[in-house]
Amino acid sequence: MSYTVDFGKIIHIAKGGDIMQILKNEEMRKLDELAIHTYKIPGIILMENAGISVVEEIEKCLIAKENKKIAIICGVGNNGGDGFVIARHFLNKGIEVTTYIVGDFSNIKGDAKINFDILEKIKAPIVKLMDSKDIEEFEKDLSQHSILIDALLGTGLQRTVEGIMKEVIIKMNLSGKEIIAVDIPSGVNGNDGKVQGIAVKATKTVTFQLPKIGNILFPGSYYGGELSIKNIGIPKKAVDSMQSKVHLITENMVQSILPKRYADTHKGSYGRAFIIAGSIGMSGAAILASKTALKCGTGLLRTAVPNSLIPILENQLIEGITLPLEEMLEKGILDYIKEENVIAIGPGCGRSQQFEEILHTVVRNATVPLVIDADGLNMLANNISLLKDLKVPCIITPHPGEMSRLTGLSIQEVNDHRLDIARNFSEKWGVITLLKGARTVIANPQGEVFINRTGNPGMATAGSGDVLTGMITGLLSQGVEPLKATMAAAYLHGTAGDRAAIRLGEYSMMAGDIIYEIPTVIQEIMKK
Ligand SMILES: NC(=O)C1=CN([C@@H]2O[C@H](COP(=O)(O)OP(=O)(O)OC[C@H]3O[C@@H](n4cnc5c(N)ncnc54)[C@H](O)[C@@H]3O)[C@@H](O)[C@H]2O)[C@@H](O)CC1
Numbered sequence: 087m088s089y090t091v092d093f094g095k096i097i098h099i100a101k102g103g104d105i106m107q108i109l110k111n112e113e114m115r116k117l118d119e120l121a122i123h124t125y126k127i128p129g130i131i132l133m134e135n136a137g138i139s140v141v142e143e144i145e146k147c148l149i150a151k152e153n154k155k156i157a158i159i160c161g162v163g164n165n166g167g168d169g170f171v172i173a174r175h176f177l178n179k180g181i182e183v184t185t186y187i188v189g190d191f192s193n194i195k196g197d198a199k200i201n202f203d204i205l206e207k208i209k210a211p212i213v214k215l216m217d218s219k220d221i222e223e224f225e226k227d228l229s230q231h232s233i234l235i236d237a238l239l240g241t242g243l244q245r246t247v248e249g250i251m252k253e254v255i256i257k258m259n260l261s262g263k264e265i266i267a268v269d270i271p272s273g274v275n276g277n278d279g280k281v282q283g284i285a286v287k288a289t290k291t292v293t294f295q296l297p298k299i300g301n302i303l304f305p306g307s308y309y310g311g312e313l314s315i316k317n318i319g320i321p322k323k324a325v326d327s328m329q330s331k332v333h334l335i336t337e338n339m340v341q342s343i344l345p346k347r348y349a350d351t352h353k354g355s356y357g358r359a360f361i362i363a364g365s366i367g368m369s370g371a372a373i374l375a376s377k378t379a380l381k382c383g384t385g386l387l388r389t390a391v392p393n394s395l396i397p398i399l400e401n402q403l404i405e406g407i408t409l410p411l412e413e414m415l416e417k418g419i420l421d422y423i424k425e426e427n428v429i430a431i432g433p434g435c436g437r438s439q440q441f442e443e444i445l446h447t448v449v450r451n452a453t454v455p456l457v458i459d460a461d462g463l464n465m466l467a468n469n470i471s472l473l474k475d476l477k478v479p480c481i482i483t484p485h486p487g488e489m490s491r492l493t494g495l496s497i498q499e500v501n502d503h504r505l506d507i508a509r510n511f512s513e514k515w516g517v518i519t520l521l522k523g524a525r526t527v528i529a530n531p532q533g534e535v536f537i538n539r540t541g542n543p544g545m546a547t548a549g550s551g552d553v554l555t556g557m558i559t560g561l562l563s564q565g566v567e568p569l570k571a572t573m574a575a576a577y578l579h580g581t582a583g584d585r586a587a588i589r590l591g592e593y594s595m596m597a598g599d600i601i602y603e604i605p606t607v608i609q610e611i612m613k614k
């Protein structure tokens with residue numbers, strides 16, 4: 087399996103499995119050990135494969151360059167060992183390579199030592215970087231190279247980067263050269279994507295076998311640039327046995343989730359969606375969510391809004407049916423929702439007592455999957471134990487501010503521990519949590535977490551969340567399982583947003599522009 091993950095979007099090089107695990111440092115070490123001890127693949131072979139996989143990527147970058155001199159900057163662990171393999175292969179190809187080593191040579195052990203000894207035997211140019219006086223020379227040297235390879239620290243990062251290692255990284259970052267990181271940019275913690283003091287700002291990262299959490303979450307993902315995930319020959323059986331609870335949402339996954347359309351069907355075959363949204367001043371939320379549900383394939387759509395908004399909706403949304411909320415309240419809401427396949431509640435609803443009453447009734451009595459967003463979540467924060475009354479699968483879609491209100495944690499705390507916060511909330515309340523933000527995270531009550539890589543800062547715009555709610559609702563109405571519908575919607579939403587950003591720029595794109603891209607995004611995925 088081999089993928090290239092561009093900054094924010096995933097391009098498949100080869101078709102792989104539907105599920106891609108994301109590992110922590112310790113889990114990656116376990117996987118390496120499993121391959122070596124249980125499956126008897128010598129570690130030196132894995133290191134050779136790792137090095138060669140980076141060589142392939144470096145060669146692609148070298149094609150366009152006149153100056154082909156490469157600087158490989160290595161630590162004394164196995165990440166450095168990969169660097170020694172890379173150095174040997176380029177020397178064999180007749181390319182000028184300098185290997186810089188930071189740290190005590192006597193600490194080079196095992197497979198890394200074997201590769202280091204080979205470099206010495208073939209008299210490869212090796213420069214030791216010991217202290218500040220070596221740094222000046224190093225800085226001058228760097229200017230003569232075309233590409234820098236960062237093989238200082240990988241999944242073995244243990245502490246804050248300081249001293250000579252820090253000085254080396256500063257000079258690499260200031261060099262203005264293209265930098266390719268081996269496995270993970272040095273200084274980024276593979277466990278959470280946080281920077282331990284300082285980190286290499288790479289243009290590209292080649293990571294091995296499976297991505298680490300630090301390759302995917304911010305700020306690590308920013309430091310890594312474009313990400314390639316390369317197979318290094320660990321048996322599939324070993325990979326599958328890892329059973330990590332953190333996964334990357336891939337295009338393959340989404341493709342298998344999207345419902346197929348068959349010839350002998352009618353609109354009833356694609357479900358009935360019911361959206362409760364909008365209030366005076368926020369009719370747009372109802373329109374955006376409703377239009378999106380239809381664009382995502384809903385067979386029949388009814389949107390309930392306050393009476394005063396009906397003319398606006400009738401004007402803007404000719405394909406859907408509208409209902410006045412006041413009438414629903416008067417005659418009893420339950421009669422209206424009993425025939426639906428999904429109910430979405432909250433976008434632009436405001437915080438009136440009337441809305442609170444509706445929310446409570448819907449949460450307590452819904453017999454079909456429920457999506458709660460925006461003001462629905464704000465109201466829920468006043469009485470969160472309402473979730474205990476749920477009888478159906480429920481998806482909540484908070485942004486960090488809404489999550490802060492739901493949990494009582496600060497926004498900073500929510501952002502610092504996105505995976506754990508989403509997972510804990512889902513486990514505690516038995517709901518599917520989609521936590522928005524750069525790298526949307528989806529958690530289920532079983533403790534599994536799914537991370538979405540699509541999307542861009544242009545999507546931080548009014549109404550973008552209403553579109554996401556419409557997407558989840560649209561897929562749910564067609565009978566897609568709640569977790570799958572949420573994952574596919576997050577991926578499609580981000581991909582449509584990425585297309586809108588390419589067409590219009592991150593500044594100018596608006597929520598409606600994301601809707602405009604939905605047909606192309608779905609068609610392209612279905613076609614593959
Ligand atoms: N068999 C394996 O285990 C394989 C490992 N591979 C590579 O090996 C890497 C992991 O190797 P290691 O576990 O040896 O770890 P690393 O090479 O990532 O780092 C460990 C070394 O760095 C030092 N160190 C840790 N934090 C530091 C800091 N903040 N400042 C300065 N020095 C620091 C440690 O004392 C140790 O000497 C992976 O990222 C990958 O690149 C690949 O070769 C594939 C096979």
Ligand SMILES: [K+]
Pocket residue numbers: 165236237238239240267268269270271272
């Ligand atoms: K590295």
